Amino acid sequence: MRAPGASVAPVADPPEPPPRITYVIGRLDRAVRAGIAAALEPVDLSVPEYTALSVLHRRTGLSNAQLARRTYVTPQSMIQVLGGLEARGLVHRSADPGHARIRRAALTPEGQRVVAVADVAVEELERRMLDGLGATREAHLRDDLVRCVRALGAGLDAPDAR
Amino acid sequence: MRAPGASVAPVADPPEPPPRITYVIGRLDRAVRAGIAAALEPVDLSVPEYTALSVLHRRTGLSNAQLARRTYVTPQSMIQVLGGLEARGLVHRSADPGHARIRRAALTPEGQRVVAVADVAVEELERRMLDGLGATREAHLRDDLVRCVRALGAGLDAPDAR
DNA sequence: CCAATTTCAGAGTAACTGATATCG
DNA sequence: CCGATATCAGTTACTCTGAAATTG
Numbered sequence: 001m002r003a004p005g006a007s008v009a010p011v012a013d014p015p016e017p018p019p020r021i022t023y024v025i026g027r028l029d030r031a032v033r034a035g036i037a038a039a040l041e042p043v044d045l046s047v048p049e050y051t052a053l054s055v056l057h058r059r060t061g062l063s064n065a066q067l068a069r070r071t072y073v074t075p076q077s078m079i080q081v082l083g084g085l086e087a088r089g090l091v092h093r094s095a096d097p098g099h100a101r102i103r104r105a106a107l108t109p110e111g112q113r114v115v116a117v118a119d120v121a122v123e124e125l126e127r128r129m130l131d132g133l134g135a136t137r138e139a140h141l142r143d144d145l146v147r148c149v150r151a152l153g154a155g156l157d158a159p160d161a162r
Numbered sequence: 163m164r165a166p167g168a169s170v171a172p173v174a175d176p177p178e179p180p181p182r183i184t185y186v187i188g189r190l191d192r193a194v195r196a197g198i199a200a201a202l203e204p205v206d207l208s209v210p211e212y213t214a215l216s217v218l219h220r221r222t223g224l225s226n227a228q229l230a231r232r233t234y235v236t237p238q239s240m241i242q243v244l245g246g247l248e249a250r251g252l253v254h255r256s257a258d259p260g261h262a263r264i265r266r267a268a269l270t271p272e273g274q275r276v277v278a279v280a281d282v283a284v285e286e287l288e289r290r291m292l293d294g295l296g297a298t299r300e301a302h303l304r305d306d307l308v309r310c311v312r313a314l315g316a317g318l319d320a321p322d323a324r
Numbered sequence: 325c326c327a328a329t330t331t332c333a334g335a336g337t338a339a340c341t342g343a344t345a346t347c348g
Numbered sequence: 349c350c351g352a353t354a355t356c357a358g359t360t361a362c363t364c365t366g367a368a369a370t371t372g
Contacts, residue, residue, distance in 0.1 A: 017220065021300070022194050022288055023213065024307045029191035030234040031314040032184050048362070051185065058179065065329055072192040077363050079331060101329050101371045126184055129310045137306065138183070144303045145186045148291045152193040210338070227353055239339055241355060263347045263353050 032129070039121035043114050048073075048081050050122070053090065053107065053115045061104045063096070090114055194291070201283035205276050210235075210243050212284075215252060215269065215277045223266045225258070252276055 036047050045053070048071075055070055056062060062070065068078035082105060085091040090111035096102040107115065130138050198209050207215070210233075217232055218224060224232065230240035244267060247253040252273035258264040269277065292300050 018304060019220075019308070020216065020284070020288070021292070021304050021307070022198065022284060023216065024304060024311065025187070025191055025194055026209075026213070027234055028307055028311045028314075029187055031311055032187055034234075035314060036184065046361080047188075051188070054182065054185065058181075063329075064331090072189055072196075073362090074364065075330075076332090076365080080362085083331090099329090099372070103330075122182070122184060125314075126182070129313050130183070131313055133306065133309070137302075140299075141303065141306045142180060142183050142186060144295065144299065145183070145190055146181070147295070149186065149190045149193055151291050151293055152190075152197060152287075208337080225353075226355090235338090236340065237354075238341080238356090242338085245355090261347070261353085265354075 032125070035125045035129075036122055039125055040118055042121075043118050045114065045118055048077075049085060050115075050118055052078070052081050052085060053111060053118070056091065056105055056107055057112070057115050060106045063102045063104055065102075067105065085111070194287075197287045197291075198284055201287055202280055204283075205280050207276065207280060210239075211247060212277075212280055214240070214243050214247060215273060215280070218253065218267055218269055219274070219277050222268045225264045225266055229267065247273070 033047050036050065040047065040050055051071055052067060055067060059070075064079050064082055065075050067082065068075040071078065082091060082093070086093055086105075089108055091105050092108050092111075093103045093105045096104050133141070195209055198212065202209065202212055213233055214229060217229060221232075226241050226244055227237050229244065230237040233240065244253065244255070248255055248267075251270055253267050254270050254273075255265045255267045258266050295303070
């Protein structure tokens with residue numbers, strides 16, 4: 001005897017529970033990072049470096065502290081990344097008029113060029129990852145992910161994305 | 163004049179593009195890892211350790227190589243984690259009958275106990291993260307994430323989850 | 325004096341690559 | 349001999365904690 005609507009499969013093994021969602025998130029992140037790292041090899045950028053460049057491209061003029069909060073790392077970590085990018089001439093930092101302590105970062109023309117090249121590669125990766133998902137479902141997915149980030153108290157657009 | 167259906171907001175700043183979805187994934191993963199790390203402190207487990215225990219709890223008898231593929235790390239990395247868990251008596255490894263080279267891992271009673279305690283904490287975190295999302299939407303989210311993992315070529319349930 | 329920002333210095337975790345040995 | 353597994357050893361990438369200086 002079989003419950004109505006059940007699968008026709010022969011007895012079927014114990015119904016393995018779905019993987020924990022946090023586990024899937026971690027696994028996906030690893031796959032994404034590996035993919036991005038590979039895509040970034042030609043322009044000689046690490047994932048943290050590309051992340052910083054990319055954020056600065058969207059929101060120019062962020063300070064090191066702001067950038068750190070945005071990417072959920074400590075300012076001590078971000079200063080390393082930013083220092084490297086500055087040394088390579090991809091980022092320019094200038095003192096905030098009105099608060100000499102704060103140094104606001106912006107992409108140099110070369111930084112713009114590099115991030116544009118990297119973006120192409122990353123977009124290709126995203127297309128591959130989202131292949132077959134409709135635009136609507138993709139939007140839902142992004143929205144839900146953002147919602148999750150916020151629910152964990154790491155807002156993505158708080159006054160300072162803190 | 164204003165297009166029909168447009169927002170009523172006064173002029174509104176340049177329509178900032180939505181954050182890149184891979185960026186949101188990375189950001190969420192960082193938040194999740196931080197949360198899990200905090201939740202795991204009482205049982206003195208690292209995130210990689212908990213991940214391994216958790217996977218073994220669902221799929222007992224995996225080899226080091228299988229476990230490595232499942233979690234998307236190299237076997238050289240996994241052997242370290244597994245070694246530590248074995249030394250702490252949370253995992254027991256025994257030679258596969260039929261292939262002496264392969265050592266299959268399983269949780270010890272103590273390992274079962276620890277993972278159960280950790281699970282409670284992690285589940286609380288997931289509840290917080292998914293708060294307000296309906297069960298249906300949560301299922302969609304998980305499904306889409308799994309789909310993304312697969313699309314990137316890192317299947318979650320291939321013959322060997324390779 | 326306090327809070328935020330910047331930044332140097334020292335560690336530490338977690339991951340990697342390379343190499344070796346065994347087994348089927 | 350080949351392919352998969354296990355595992356030792358060395359190294360690297362990334363981030364962290366601690367501390368000090370500066371600014372408003």
